Amino acid sequence: MNEVGWGRHYYYPRALIHVDGDSFFAACEVARNPSLRGKPVVTGAERGIVSAATYEAKALGINRGIRLADVKKICPEAIIVASDYELYTLYSLRMYEIMRRYTPAVEEYGIDECFGDLTGLRRTFHMSYEDIARKIKADLYRELDITFSVGLSCTKVLAKVGSKYQKPDGFTAIPLIGKDTFLANTEIGKIWGIGPNTTAFLQNHGIRTALDFTNKNEDWVKKYLNKPIEEIWRELNGESVMDLVTEAKHTYYSIQKTRTFSPPSKEAGFLYSQLSKNVEGACAKARTHGLTATGFSFFLKSQEFRYRGADVKLSGPSNAPHEILHAMEPHFLKVFRAGTFYRASGVTLTGLHEAKEVQLDLFTDPEKTAGIARVFERVDVLTERFGRHAIYLASSMKAIGAGRVAASGRGIGSVSRTRAGALFKGRERQKIFPLPFLGEVG
DNA sequence: TCTGGGGTCCTAGGACCC
């Protein structure tokens, strides 16, 4: 165990804690159902690869991202469950709540992790920062039945180094004067914010560890690296430049829906239907947050992982899927290549604003706009009551439920560009209001 | 890491203006 600072009073210009749930999704499953304890448990059943694995599973070589078919080969007794995001969100909220008992300055960084600012709280709790951090860790374990790895230091990046330093159930305090030992033991690519690209660049300049990086001087850093990386360099040197984002996040700059399908498809009708489903999902999310988009982008991802897509500006703000789809049609025909197999599609709504703020221009018929809004209010209510896909656009049909089978079974076959074009002629009727919905309620 | 889904931020470069 790393006992640096236990019971002592090291100097922290700021005292920031980072807590990180160990194998969080899998740990939540075990916490809810204690009969799973001690067993190899894996989440991700709904998508065919491992999202999270308990340490019992990891000990067998079952790690994130591997196929569930391989999991069964490695360990037939492994317990595979579908991800339950509502459960994980509940545990997440409880984690934040525990942290907030100690400090109001909490950053909800991810579903399984958060930062807290403990600066100035020694007097309040009559404890050293290390002891406060240990107490938080103990509370989390006692109340959630999940272990957390905890880092304490004077910057966010160093606190992250700490929480990663020992897993699972680790506690690592990195006081300013002792930090070099920890940085020497941390590969540069493991630092938060240093991805594969920057790692390769730094390694080419002889930098292997985080300590090597901190030993570079400021001029060199400013000359070769961009602002985010320069900030990481400062934080690794003990200068706190990243603030905690403590406001609860409730607005989005963009909303994205993507989906991979298997097997890959080259059918225009099927692909368009996937995009239609993406659009509906993104619009539904925008509506639940009271947001409306001024533009959007979409892509098709080929079997070879190449992206082709387009950015589209809307003539007016919208969160109604049929309007987005209408704008997408001509671009789809340019993006889609006959004969290419695609494995995924995606849609991103951009230029998001609060729906109330939106000004109607002179040419928008307010009656019609209000009518559309009412239709989708109804859609949202039905979805709330009967679940996702209870009601959807006709254009999404082939992407939903048994649609995949129907689409291939019908033998549309290789759709040429002209035939793909013909596909949309019949959609003229969709412009007629009210919209043709296909319901599968109940 | 042979690759799922959902995000954010930064930067270079072009368009446009004075």
Next chain:
DNA sequence: TCTGGGGTCCTAGGACCC
């Protein structure tokens, strides 16, 4: 029509995170 210099705004795309 060419030549400077400088500012702002927007967009595309890269890089990274969980």
